[in-house]
Amino acid sequence: MNLTSDILHAFTPTGKLRASINLGNPILANKDAVMGLPFGVSIDLANNFAKRLGVEIELVVFDAAGKSVEAVKAEQADIGFFAIDPLRGEGISFTAPYVLIEGSYLVPNDSAIQSNDEVDREGIRVTVGKGSAYDLFLTRELKYADIVRAPTSPTVVDVFVEQKLEVAAGVKQQLESDLVKFAGYRLLPGRFMVIQQAMGTPKSRGVDAAHYLAAYVEEMKASGFVADALQRHGIQGASVAPGV
Structure with a gap:
Protein backbone atom coordinates (compact mmCIF):
# COMPACT_ATOMS: atom_id res chain seq x y z
CA MET A 1 0.00 0.00 0.00
CA ASN A 2 1.40 3.37 -1.03
CA LEU A 3 2.09 6.07 1.55
CA THR A 4 -0.03 9.06 0.61
CA SER A 5 0.14 12.52 2.14
CA ASP A 6 -3.24 11.90 3.78
CA ILE A 7 -2.04 8.68 5.43
CA LEU A 8 1.16 10.36 6.57
CA HIS A 9 -0.79 13.21 8.14
CA ALA A 10 -3.17 10.73 9.80
CA PHE A 11 -0.25 9.13 11.63
CA THR A 12 1.66 12.34 12.36
CA PRO A 13 -0.73 15.21 13.16
CA THR A 14 1.97 16.77 15.39
CA GLY A 15 4.75 16.24 12.86
CA LYS A 16 6.16 13.26 14.78
CA LEU A 17 5.05 9.67 15.22
CA ARG A 18 4.03 9.26 18.87
CA ALA A 19 4.21 5.60 19.89
CA SER A 20 2.54 4.42 23.10
CA ILE A 21 4.81 1.91 24.84
CA ASN A 22 3.74 -0.37 27.70
CA LEU A 23 6.60 -1.43 29.99
CA GLY A 24 4.21 -3.73 31.87
CA ASN A 25 4.75 -6.55 29.38
CA PRO A 26 8.40 -7.70 29.39
CA ILE A 27 7.98 -9.65 26.18
CA LEU A 28 7.31 -6.44 24.26
CA ALA A 29 9.26 -3.74 26.09
CA ASN A 30 11.74 -3.24 28.90
CA LYS A 31 13.79 -0.37 30.28
CA ASP A 32 17.58 -0.36 30.11
CA ALA A 33 18.96 -0.49 33.65
CA VAL A 34 21.88 1.84 32.86
CA MET A 35 20.47 4.47 30.50
CA GLY A 36 16.81 4.11 31.46
CA LEU A 37 15.75 3.91 27.81
CA PRO A 38 13.00 1.55 26.64
CA PHE A 39 13.95 -1.32 24.33
CA GLY A 40 12.26 -4.38 22.92
CA VAL A 41 10.19 -5.77 20.07
CA SER A 42 7.56 -3.02 20.16
CA ILE A 43 10.21 -0.29 20.16
CA ASP A 44 11.90 -1.91 17.17
CA LEU A 45 8.59 -1.99 15.29
CA ALA A 46 7.82 1.62 16.22
CA ASN A 47 11.25 2.90 15.19
CA ASN A 48 11.08 1.07 11.88
CA PHE A 49 7.57 2.39 11.18
CA ALA A 50 8.71 5.96 11.85
CA LYS A 51 11.63 5.38 9.48
CA ARG A 52 9.21 4.18 6.82
CA LEU A 53 7.08 7.31 7.28
CA GLY A 54 10.21 9.46 7.16
CA VAL A 55 9.52 11.18 10.49
CA GLU A 56 10.98 11.41 13.98
CA ILE A 57 9.60 9.17 16.68
CA GLU A 58 8.46 10.10 20.18
CA LEU A 59 8.02 7.24 22.65
CA VAL A 60 5.18 7.81 25.12
CA VAL A 61 6.00 5.33 27.88
CA PHE A 62 3.63 3.82 30.46
CA ASP A 63 3.93 1.21 33.21
CA ALA A 64 0.62 -0.52 32.50
CA ALA A 65 -1.35 -1.68 29.48
CA GLY A 66 -4.52 0.18 30.45
CA LYS A 67 -2.70 3.52 30.48
CA SER A 68 -1.12 2.80 27.13
CA VAL A 69 -4.51 1.97 25.62
CA GLU A 70 -6.12 5.14 26.98
CA ALA A 71 -3.31 7.27 25.52
CA VAL A 72 -4.14 6.03 22.02
CA LYS A 73 -7.90 6.31 22.54
CA ALA A 74 -7.40 9.91 23.72
CA GLU A 75 -5.11 10.56 20.72
CA GLN A 76 -2.17 11.39 22.95
CA ALA A 77 -0.34 8.81 20.85
CA ASP A 78 -0.65 7.85 17.20
CA ILE A 79 0.10 4.13 17.42
CA GLY A 80 0.33 1.58 20.21
CA PHE A 81 1.03 -2.06 20.95
CA PHE A 82 -1.76 -3.97 22.66
CA ALA A 83 -3.41 -7.29 23.20
CA ILE A 84 -6.50 -7.49 21.00
CA ASP A 85 -9.65 -7.24 23.10
CA PRO A 86 -13.26 -6.33 22.20
CA LEU A 87 -13.44 -3.65 24.90
CA ARG A 88 -10.29 -1.94 23.68
CA GLY A 89 -11.50 -2.13 20.10
CA GLU A 90 -14.20 0.45 20.77
CA GLY A 91 -11.80 3.29 19.98
CA ILE A 92 -8.82 1.59 18.33
CA SER A 93 -8.32 -0.01 14.91
CA PHE A 94 -6.22 -3.14 15.48
CA THR A 95 -3.97 -4.89 13.02
CA ALA A 96 -3.80 -8.68 12.98
CA PRO A 97 -1.51 -9.95 15.76
CA TYR A 98 2.24 -9.95 15.25
CA VAL A 99 3.11 -11.97 18.37
CA LEU A 100 1.28 -14.65 20.37
CA ILE A 101 1.98 -14.79 24.12
CA VAL A 194 -3.14 -16.96 24.34
CA ILE A 195 -2.70 -13.22 24.04
CA GLN A 196 -2.76 -11.78 20.52
CA GLN A 197 -0.44 -8.79 20.52
CA ALA A 198 -1.18 -6.29 17.74
CA MET A 199 -0.51 -2.72 16.71
CA GLY A 200 -3.28 -0.17 16.79
CA THR A 201 -4.16 3.39 15.88
CA PRO A 202 -7.14 5.59 16.82
CA LYS A 203 -10.18 4.79 14.71
CA SER A 204 -10.55 8.49 14.04
CA ARG A 205 -7.42 8.35 11.86
CA GLY A 206 -9.44 6.65 9.14
CA VAL A 207 -9.69 3.40 7.23
CA ASP A 208 -6.71 4.03 4.95
CA ALA A 209 -4.36 4.58 7.90
CA ALA A 210 -5.65 1.42 9.56
CA HIS A 211 -5.08 -0.58 6.36
CA TYR A 212 -1.59 0.85 5.97
CA LEU A 213 -0.65 -0.15 9.52
CA ALA A 214 -2.15 -3.62 9.00
CA ALA A 215 -0.11 -4.10 5.84
CA TYR A 216 3.03 -2.99 7.68
CA VAL A 217 2.52 -5.64 10.37
CA GLU A 218 2.01 -8.37 7.78
CA GLU A 219 5.20 -7.34 6.02
CA MET A 220 7.17 -7.34 9.29
CA LYS A 221 6.00 -10.87 10.05
CA ALA A 222 6.64 -12.20 6.56
CA SER A 223 10.09 -10.58 6.25
CA GLY A 224 11.37 -12.12 9.48
CA PHE A 225 11.65 -8.74 11.22
CA VAL A 226 9.48 -9.80 14.18
CA ALA A 227 11.21 -13.18 14.53
CA ASP A 228 14.63 -11.49 14.46
CA ALA A 229 13.52 -8.98 17.10
CA LEU A 230 12.30 -11.75 19.42
CA GLN A 231 15.61 -13.56 19.02
CA ARG A 232 17.71 -10.41 19.40
CA HIS A 233 16.03 -9.53 22.68
CA GLY A 234 16.19 -13.11 23.98
CA ILE A 235 12.42 -13.45 24.26
CA GLN A 236 10.93 -16.84 25.11
CA GLY A 237 7.30 -17.77 25.70
CA ALA A 238 6.21 -15.90 22.57
CA SER A 239 5.93 -16.79 18.89
CA VAL A 240 5.39 -14.89 15.66
CA ALA A 241 1.70 -14.87 14.78
CA PRO A 242 0.75 -16.45 11.44
CA GLY A 243 0.12 -14.20 8.47
CA VAL A 244 -3.36 -13.32 7.29
Whole structure:
Protein backbone atom coordinates (compact mmCIF):
# COMPACT_ATOMS: atom_id res chain seq x y z
CA MET A 1 0.00 0.00 0.00
CA ASN A 2 1.40 3.37 -1.03
CA LEU A 3 2.09 6.07 1.55
CA THR A 4 -0.03 9.06 0.61
CA SER A 5 0.14 12.52 2.14
CA ASP A 6 -3.24 11.90 3.78
CA ILE A 7 -2.04 8.68 5.43
CA LEU A 8 1.16 10.36 6.57
CA HIS A 9 -0.79 13.21 8.14
CA ALA A 10 -3.17 10.73 9.80
CA PHE A 11 -0.25 9.13 11.63
CA THR A 12 1.66 12.34 12.36
CA PRO A 13 -0.73 15.21 13.16
CA THR A 14 1.97 16.77 15.39
CA GLY A 15 4.75 16.24 12.86
CA LYS A 16 6.16 13.26 14.78
CA LEU A 17 5.05 9.67 15.22
CA ARG A 18 4.03 9.26 18.87
CA ALA A 19 4.21 5.60 19.89
CA SER A 20 2.54 4.42 23.10
CA ILE A 21 4.81 1.91 24.84
CA ASN A 22 3.74 -0.37 27.70
CA LEU A 23 6.60 -1.43 29.99
CA GLY A 24 4.21 -3.73 31.87
CA ASN A 25 4.75 -6.55 29.38
CA PRO A 26 8.40 -7.70 29.39
CA ILE A 27 7.98 -9.65 26.18
CA LEU A 28 7.31 -6.44 24.26
CA ALA A 29 9.26 -3.74 26.09
CA ASN A 30 11.74 -3.24 28.90
CA LYS A 31 13.79 -0.37 30.28
CA ASP A 32 17.58 -0.36 30.11
CA ALA A 33 18.96 -0.49 33.65
CA VAL A 34 21.88 1.84 32.86
CA MET A 35 20.47 4.47 30.50
CA GLY A 36 16.81 4.11 31.46
CA LEU A 37 15.75 3.91 27.81
CA PRO A 38 13.00 1.55 26.64
CA PHE A 39 13.95 -1.32 24.33
CA GLY A 40 12.26 -4.38 22.92
CA VAL A 41 10.19 -5.77 20.07
CA SER A 42 7.56 -3.02 20.16
CA ILE A 43 10.21 -0.29 20.16
CA ASP A 44 11.90 -1.91 17.17
CA LEU A 45 8.59 -1.99 15.29
CA ALA A 46 7.82 1.62 16.22
CA ASN A 47 11.25 2.90 15.19
CA ASN A 48 11.08 1.07 11.88
CA PHE A 49 7.57 2.39 11.18
CA ALA A 50 8.71 5.96 11.85
CA LYS A 51 11.63 5.38 9.48
CA ARG A 52 9.21 4.18 6.82
CA LEU A 53 7.08 7.31 7.28
CA GLY A 54 10.21 9.46 7.16
CA VAL A 55 9.52 11.18 10.49
CA GLU A 56 10.98 11.41 13.98
CA ILE A 57 9.60 9.17 16.68
CA GLU A 58 8.46 10.10 20.18
CA LEU A 59 8.02 7.24 22.65
CA VAL A 60 5.18 7.81 25.12
CA VAL A 61 6.00 5.33 27.88
CA PHE A 62 3.63 3.82 30.46
CA ASP A 63 3.93 1.21 33.21
CA ALA A 64 0.62 -0.52 32.50
CA ALA A 65 -1.35 -1.68 29.48
CA GLY A 66 -4.52 0.18 30.45
CA LYS A 67 -2.70 3.52 30.48
CA SER A 68 -1.12 2.80 27.13
CA VAL A 69 -4.51 1.97 25.62
CA GLU A 70 -6.12 5.14 26.98
CA ALA A 71 -3.31 7.27 25.52
CA VAL A 72 -4.14 6.03 22.02
CA LYS A 73 -7.90 6.31 22.54
CA ALA A 74 -7.40 9.91 23.72
CA GLU A 75 -5.11 10.56 20.72
CA GLN A 76 -2.17 11.39 22.95
CA ALA A 77 -0.34 8.81 20.85
CA ASP A 78 -0.65 7.85 17.20
CA ILE A 79 0.10 4.13 17.42
CA GLY A 80 0.33 1.58 20.21
CA PHE A 81 1.03 -2.06 20.95
CA PHE A 82 -1.76 -3.97 22.66
CA ALA A 83 -3.41 -7.29 23.20
CA ILE A 84 -6.50 -7.49 21.00
CA ASP A 85 -9.65 -7.24 23.10
CA PRO A 86 -13.26 -6.33 22.20
CA LEU A 87 -13.44 -3.65 24.90
CA ARG A 88 -10.29 -1.94 23.68
CA GLY A 89 -11.50 -2.13 20.10
CA GLU A 90 -14.20 0.45 20.77
CA GLY A 91 -11.80 3.29 19.98
CA ILE A 92 -8.82 1.59 18.33
CA SER A 93 -8.32 -0.01 14.91
CA PHE A 94 -6.22 -3.14 15.48
CA THR A 95 -3.97 -4.89 13.02
CA ALA A 96 -3.80 -8.68 12.98
CA PRO A 97 -1.51 -9.95 15.76
CA TYR A 98 2.24 -9.95 15.25
CA VAL A 99 3.11 -11.97 18.37
CA LEU A 100 1.28 -14.65 20.37
CA ILE A 101 1.98 -14.79 24.12
CA GLU A 102 1.00 -17.46 26.63
CA GLY A 103 -0.91 -16.56 29.78
CA SER A 104 -0.18 -18.71 32.82
CA TYR A 105 -1.24 -19.18 36.44
CA LEU A 106 1.08 -19.21 39.45
CA VAL A 107 0.11 -20.91 42.74
CA PRO A 108 1.82 -21.76 46.05
CA ASN A 109 3.63 -25.12 46.10
CA ASP A 110 1.17 -26.48 48.66
CA SER A 111 -1.94 -25.39 46.72
CA ALA A 112 -4.51 -28.08 45.96
CA ILE A 113 -4.92 -26.55 42.48
CA GLN A 114 -3.17 -28.71 39.89
CA SER A 115 -4.65 -27.54 36.58
CA ASN A 116 -5.97 -24.40 34.91
CA ASP A 117 -9.58 -25.58 34.95
CA GLU A 118 -9.51 -25.84 38.75
CA VAL A 119 -8.96 -22.09 39.24
CA ASP A 120 -12.52 -20.85 38.71
CA ARG A 121 -13.98 -21.90 42.06
CA GLU A 122 -15.59 -20.23 45.05
CA GLY A 123 -13.04 -18.87 47.52
CA ILE A 124 -10.25 -18.55 44.94
CA ARG A 125 -8.74 -15.08 44.50
CA VAL A 126 -6.89 -14.45 41.24
CA THR A 127 -4.40 -11.57 41.05
CA VAL A 128 -4.10 -9.71 37.73
CA GLY A 129 -2.59 -6.45 36.51
CA LYS A 130 -5.27 -3.77 36.43
CA GLY A 131 -6.45 -3.13 32.87
CA SER A 132 -4.23 -5.85 31.39
CA ALA A 133 -5.44 -8.28 28.75
CA TYR A 134 -5.61 -10.91 31.48
CA ASP A 135 -7.83 -8.67 33.59
CA LEU A 136 -10.21 -8.07 30.67
CA PHE A 137 -10.29 -11.75 29.70
CA LEU A 138 -10.71 -13.18 33.20
CA THR A 139 -13.32 -10.59 34.11
CA ARG A 140 -15.43 -12.05 31.31
CA GLU A 141 -14.54 -15.70 31.82
CA LEU A 142 -14.36 -16.35 35.57
CA LYS A 143 -17.75 -17.15 37.07
CA TYR A 144 -16.89 -18.13 40.67
CA ALA A 145 -13.36 -16.96 41.52
CA ASP A 146 -12.75 -13.37 42.62
CA ILE A 147 -10.32 -11.00 40.89
CA VAL A 148 -7.82 -8.91 42.86
CA ARG A 149 -6.20 -6.18 40.75
CA ALA A 150 -2.56 -5.20 41.24
CA PRO A 151 -1.59 -1.69 40.09
CA THR A 152 0.44 -3.05 37.15
CA SER A 153 1.31 -6.43 35.63
CA PRO A 154 4.91 -6.43 36.99
CA THR A 155 3.53 -6.02 40.55
CA VAL A 156 1.08 -8.95 40.32
CA VAL A 157 3.28 -11.42 42.18
CA ASP A 158 4.21 -8.85 44.83
CA VAL A 159 0.51 -8.35 45.63
CA PHE A 160 -0.16 -12.10 45.35
CA VAL A 161 2.59 -12.92 47.87
CA GLU A 162 1.92 -10.00 50.24
CA GLN A 163 -1.81 -10.71 50.50
CA LYS A 164 -1.36 -14.50 50.52
CA LEU A 165 -3.75 -14.98 47.59
CA GLU A 166 -4.48 -18.26 45.84
CA VAL A 167 -3.54 -17.57 42.20
CA ALA A 168 -1.52 -15.05 40.18
CA ALA A 169 -2.20 -14.63 36.46
CA GLY A 170 0.00 -13.06 33.82
CA VAL A 171 2.59 -13.35 31.08
CA LYS A 172 4.32 -16.70 31.45
CA GLN A 173 7.78 -15.15 31.10
CA GLN A 174 7.06 -12.53 33.78
CA LEU A 175 5.83 -15.19 36.20
CA GLU A 176 8.87 -17.38 35.49
CA SER A 177 11.20 -14.49 36.32
CA ASP A 178 9.26 -13.83 39.53
CA LEU A 179 9.86 -17.45 40.59
CA VAL A 180 13.55 -16.56 40.88
CA LYS A 181 12.71 -13.89 43.47
CA PHE A 182 9.99 -15.75 45.36
CA ALA A 183 10.52 -19.31 46.61
CA GLY A 184 7.65 -21.70 47.32
CA TYR A 185 5.55 -21.22 44.20
CA ARG A 186 4.94 -23.08 40.93
CA LEU A 187 3.39 -22.52 37.52
CA LEU A 188 0.38 -24.59 36.55
CA PRO A 189 1.06 -26.67 33.42
CA GLY A 190 -0.08 -25.37 30.06
CA ARG A 191 -1.75 -22.01 29.53
CA PHE A 192 -5.16 -20.54 30.28
CA MET A 193 -5.17 -18.21 27.27
CA VAL A 194 -3.14 -16.96 24.34
CA ILE A 195 -2.70 -13.22 24.04
CA GLN A 196 -2.76 -11.78 20.52
CA GLN A 197 -0.44 -8.79 20.52
CA ALA A 198 -1.18 -6.29 17.74
CA MET A 199 -0.51 -2.72 16.71
CA GLY A 200 -3.28 -0.17 16.79
CA THR A 201 -4.16 3.39 15.88
CA PRO A 202 -7.14 5.59 16.82
CA LYS A 203 -10.18 4.79 14.71
CA SER A 204 -10.55 8.49 14.04
CA ARG A 205 -7.42 8.35 11.86
CA GLY A 206 -9.44 6.65 9.14
CA VAL A 207 -9.69 3.40 7.23
CA ASP A 208 -6.71 4.03 4.95
CA ALA A 209 -4.36 4.58 7.90
CA ALA A 210 -5.65 1.42 9.56
CA HIS A 211 -5.08 -0.58 6.36
CA TYR A 212 -1.59 0.85 5.97
CA LEU A 213 -0.65 -0.15 9.52
CA ALA A 214 -2.15 -3.62 9.00
CA ALA A 215 -0.11 -4.10 5.84
CA TYR A 216 3.03 -2.99 7.68
CA VAL A 217 2.52 -5.64 10.37
CA GLU A 218 2.01 -8.37 7.78
CA GLU A 219 5.20 -7.34 6.02
CA MET A 220 7.17 -7.34 9.29
CA LYS A 221 6.00 -10.87 10.05
CA ALA A 222 6.64 -12.20 6.56
CA SER A 223 10.09 -10.58 6.25
CA GLY A 224 11.37 -12.12 9.48
CA PHE A 225 11.65 -8.74 11.22
CA VAL A 226 9.48 -9.80 14.18
CA ALA A 227 11.21 -13.18 14.53
CA ASP A 228 14.63 -11.49 14.46
CA ALA A 229 13.52 -8.98 17.10
CA LEU A 230 12.30 -11.75 19.42
CA GLN A 231 15.61 -13.56 19.02
CA ARG A 232 17.71 -10.41 19.40
CA HIS A 233 16.03 -9.53 22.68
CA GLY A 234 16.19 -13.11 23.98
CA ILE A 235 12.42 -13.45 24.26
CA GLN A 236 10.93 -16.84 25.11
CA GLY A 237 7.30 -17.77 25.70
CA ALA A 238 6.21 -15.90 22.57
CA SER A 239 5.93 -16.79 18.89
CA VAL A 240 5.39 -14.89 15.66
CA ALA A 241 1.70 -14.87 14.78
CA PRO A 242 0.75 -16.45 11.44
CA GLY A 243 0.12 -14.20 8.47
CA VAL A 244 -3.36 -13.32 7.29
